[in-house]
Amino acid sequence: MLKKLEKTQQKWGGSNTLIDQWLNNRRNLLIHYCKIAGIPPYEMPENSLPAFDSVKTFCDQLMDYVSEGHFEIYNQVVTACETNGSSGIELAQQLVPQISETTDAALDFNDKYTEAKDEKVLFHLDNDLSSLGHAMETRFALEDKLLEVLHDKTS
Structure with missing residues (x-):
């Protein structure tokens, strides 16, 4: 996922402050994901689990990232599409759901x-991270399509 992010940053980075901020937040989220x-x-020592506080910090970042997308970024993409023509609005309206x-x-x-209630939940972390990683990868691919719409409408 980090390699895909690098390609995305190379493609759209520096063209728009909003895009740069969003991609930077994605990078920080992915780095923390990789750490836990x-x-x-x-890499962690064999047979060890990440610190419970580190997982909770990751959860905070995850919620911030998800919220930023839903309550800031996606609305701005749709607004940019509405302002600059309707060609991308249909795509944006399909991607957001x-x-x-x-x-x-x-x-x-x-x-x-x-x-x-306690750290025993960490015994499920590997499976949960795997499922979450798949969802994040899907999300990032869809968001990249939105980035393309935003970039096309603001450049």
Whole structure:
């Protein structure tokens, strides 16, 4: 996912402050994901789990990222499309509901790990991170399509 992000940043980075901010927030989220998942270069010692606080911090970042998309970015993309012609509005209106479907995985992960009474929940972390990673990858691909619409309408 980080390599795909690098390609996205190379393609659209520097063209729009909003895009740059969004991609930077995605990068920070992915780095934290890799750290708690033990994905290289952030490998963890064998048979160890990440700190519970680190997982909760990741949950905060995840919710911030999801919220930023739904309550700031997507609305601005749709507004840009409406302002600059309708060619991209249909695509944006199709993509936003698809992106929303991936939000459920993020919310479920967040609820499970922020509401946990103790660290025993971490024994499920690998499977949960795998499911969340798949949802994030789908979300990022759809968001990249939105980025293209935003870039086309603001450049």
